[in-house]
Amino acid sequence: MIETLFNNLLYILQAHSRWMSWNLFLAFIPLGLSVFLFRRKSLRRSLIWWLGFLIFFAFLPNAPYVLTDIIHLVAYIRRVDSIWLITLIIFPLYLLFMLLGFEAYVISLINLGSYLHRLGKTQWIFSAELMSHALCAIGVYLGRFQRFNSWDLVTQLDVVATSLIENLLGKRPIVIIAITFIVITVLYWIAKQASLGIVLRQRSFKSRQQNLNRVSQTEF
Template identity: 60%
Template structure:
């Protein structure tokens, strides 16, 4: 029994060691646009050339956040490779869910911050259209990353290959179908996760406001 437990723990450590590097890297790339969205859209600053440069970098890296959805192919591969039901159910699936949800939540919050900025500058009517366009661009970016193996920095390091090969590839029937399916998944998941996130934020704000209101009412009664 003890030997079996030790063997199981060794296999769990091996599985985590295999996946931890690429998971950490992909999460790092996913959180770059999140950090930029806070800097660009939550902090009041003028739209200087630095702001516009940050905006371009934001959109270049944004597909990395929903890109984590495609990492489910690694999960499928691991399930086929690892025969232990315990490792699959107690380690693999929870870890993959955590990583994928964290990446997509970074995408959701990034777009919420962008919508907040549009609302602040009086362009609330653009929010839905900007979200739809962003989903479409990210669907293309995800295809480029997963199937053509392009990276966000290739906009600078090899822009010619990105534009020529990238555009040629997405004009085929199969790529367009994949991009359309990806777009639909992004729209549906974003719609759901946005409402969950905003609901959580409202609930948190209400729970903070209630104690402060209680303090104010106590002060008034004491006066």
């Protein structure tokens, strides 16, 4: 049984690794840009910074986009008749994939919030997060249903703009975008609290260790 599961794992990884790796790569682009834009010591915003800022928001929807890849999970489960294969391999693989992609989104916005806090604009953080969720909900819809990519904003902006205007006039697209916005908002709030909780716990543990070291050195 173990050998069979191992062989199935290799097969599934080969079948899914290419598109999963690509989608995760796109999800991690805004994460990398958020470190460059929002975590550096200088608060000065040059032309290059603003260009990076635009690219950041152009690629940001790729991070929550991974949540929509659950449609591949549902389709794949329907073709598999082994509960062990689904439980031990397929589901954990997709769960890890979606967690990594969405966590890239969460950390990206946490970095943005940290930057606004350093600018003295803490009151803007919540609004910036909601705006980001709304833009990403639109971006996810355009990517999943209209099959646009982030770089289409440069290569065929007119086509993207026309499609966006046409879709915003329809009831079905508005409902899908609204539901996507709600899902992203709720999941982001949960994931943000968990992420910040882990960071605070690590800082608290590090602080206690430093205090213990000081006490030990003093007693010595």
